[in-house]
Amino acid sequence: MFDIIIIGAGPAGLTAAIYARRAAKSVLVLEATAYGGQIINTPDIENYPVAAHISGFDFATKVYEQAKALGAEIVFEKAVEIEDHGTEKAVITAKNRYIGKALILATGSENRKLGLEKEDSLVGRGVSYCATCDGAFYRGKKVAVVGGGNTALEDALYLADLAESVTLIHRRDSFRGEEGTVARLKEKPNIHFMYNSNVTKLLAEKRLTAIEVTDRNGAVTELAVDGLFIAVGRIPENQNFAALIRLDEAGYIQAGENCHTNLPGIFTAGDNRTKEVRQLVTATADGAVAATEAVKYIAALS
Amino acid sequence: MAIIPVTYEHFEEEVLKSDLPVLADFNADWCGPCRMLAPILEQIAEERSDCKVVSINVDDESELAEQFEVSSIPCVVLFKGGKEAARSVGLRPKEALEGLLGEN
Numbered sequence: 001m002f003d004i005i006i007i008g009a010g011p012a013g014l015t016a017a018i019y020a021r022r023a024a025k026s027v028l029v030l031e032a033t034a035y036g037g038q039i040i041n042t043p044d045i046e047n048y049p050v051a052a053h054i055s056g057f058d059f060a061t062k063v064y065e066q067a068k069a070l071g072a073e074i075v076f077e078k079a080v081e082i083e084d085h086g087t088e089k090a091v092i093t094a095k096n097r098y099i100g101k102a103l104i105l106a107t108g109s110e111n112r113k114l115g116l117e118k119e120d121s122l123v124g125r126g127v128s129y130c131a132t133c134d135g136a137f138y139r140g141k142k143v144a145v146v147g148g149g150n151t152a153l154e155d156a157l158y159l160a161d162l163a164e165s166v167t168l169i170h171r172r173d174s175f176r177g178e179e180g181t182v183a184r185l186k187e188k189p190n191i192h193f194m195y196n197s198n199v200t201k202l203l204a205e206k207r208l209t210a211i212e213v214t215d216r217n218g219a220v221t222e223l224a225v226d227g228l229f230i231a232v233g234r235i236p237e238n239q240n241f242a243a244l245i246r247l248d249e250a251g252y253i254q255a256g257e258n259c260h261t262n263l264p265g266i267f268t269a270g271d272n273r274t275k276e277v278r279q280l281v282t283a284t285a286d287g288a289v290a291a292t293e294a295v296k297y298i299a300a301l302s
Numbered sequence: 303m304a305i306i307p308v309t310y311e312h313f314e315e316e317v318l319k320s321d322l323p324v325l326a327d328f329n330a331d332w333c334g335p336c337r338m339l340a341p342i343l344e345q346i347a348e349e350r351s352d353c354k355v356v357s358i359n360v361d362d363e364s365e366l367a368e369q370f371e372v373s374s375i376p377c378v379v380l381f382k383g384g385k386e387a388a389r390s391v392g393l394r395p396k397e398a399l400e401g402l403l404g405e406n
């Protein structure tokens with residue numbers, strides 16, 4: 001049995017692991033994909049105190065190594081279900097069942113999909129949700145980015161320096177992203193814009209070969225591309241806990257600054273809870289609070 | 303088993319002549335996604351006795367990278383009986399890498 005099981009090795013979960021280990025608790029962190037969470041999507045973080053410039057990968061790797069060095073056990077398995085048995089909580093994965101005294105749910109958010117046929121099977125074969133991870137595979141190639149927020153704009157800028165051409169497809173006629181970024185985009189000669197348009201079909205053989213784009217008037221164009229980067233927002237990853245944990249209408253875990261959920265001994269941290277500001281500094285702050293609350297809860301058990 | 307670092311000199315012996323299937327991780331120190339993939343591969347290496355995991359640094363072993371046409375990393379190549387049986391490019395979850403072993 002572990003003292004604390006943390007679900008999610010993003011900034012919130014790994015910070016919780018650091019605090020829990022420094023309080024001498026045994027810690028298991030379960031991670032569904034790779035450590036680091038969504039911050040690996042950005043090539044440059046400029047707003048985290050002390051680190052004026054740091055890449056998402058470096059940030060993720062540093063916090064991972066810090067948690068690991070303090071003795072947190074990190075296992076790459078996805079939590080598919082949780083159970084509350086009072087003083088014991090269970091986390092179920094495809095292969096194992098882990099028992100802990102307290103749980104911290106730090107599952108962040110996941111990429112929203114377009115919902116097109118073949119979208120899942122083409123991931124890694126031309127479809128990507130992470131320009132900084134996969135951009136290098138498209139050096140000299142033709143790519144498209146779909147979305148209109150900051151992530152889509154930054155992806156397009158990043159890819160413009162690698163790819164031959166970047167087509168930015170947005171369903172509205174103007175961008176929601178920061179104005180400075182929009183201005184920089186318009187200066188790049190190899191970025192093309194398609195406004196008032198949606199991606200409506202993925203064409204593929206073994207890999208993605210083209211996409212079908214439909215505009216507001218129903219006009220359909222086929223665009224030959226080697227890669228499509230999807231940046232249409234993120235949704236909280238709490239479906240697996242919905243049976244026990246109270247969520248709001250948008251799917252976020254209902255919790256205040258103390259990171260308590262509706263169940264004693266089950267805490268939340270980071271982007272997956274109801275809050276105003278979803279950033280690294282608030283995710284790591286939550287990690288510290290949730291771990292401290294979990295330690296207090298465990299102390300009160302005995 | 304731990305991950306075995308492999309150089310050009312030992313490649314034939316460790317990979318091509320291996321009795322077990324080999325997952326060869328082509329990586330580099332400067333490659334962020336490669337660093338993130340490493341602990342996942344480490345876990346596969348520790349958990350499974352039916353395969354071997356080796357690590358090849360493409361900067362130091364450019365002959366090997368060229369020979370196997372590894373142009374983008376991270377790239378994990380599955381070798382079976384001295385031949386490439388499958389490959390996975392990019393940062394992929396553990397199941398995808400285990401899937402390589404399962405399907406091939």
Ligand SMILES: Cc1cc2nc3c(=O)[nH]c(=O)nc-3n(C[C@H](O)[C@H](O)[C@H](O)COP(=O)(O)OP(=O)(O)OC[C@H]3O[C@@H](n4cnc5c(N)ncnc54)[C@H](O)[C@@H]3O)c2cc1C
Nearest residue numbers: 008010011012032037038079107108109270271279280283
């Ligand atoms: C493109 C982009 C740029 C950004 N830039 C900045 C910036 O410059 N500055 C800033 O402060 N913030 C930035 N952010 C926001 C910041 O990344 C997030 O606020 C932060 O990562 C939230 O951390 P988290 O740990 O709560 O969640 P996440 O980072 O989402 O991590 C959650 C982790 O949990 C895992 N997980 C989910 N479900 C399960 C499960 N069932 N079982 C096991 N594991 C699971 C996920 O795989 C993931 O690794 C950016 C975000 C994006 C997308």
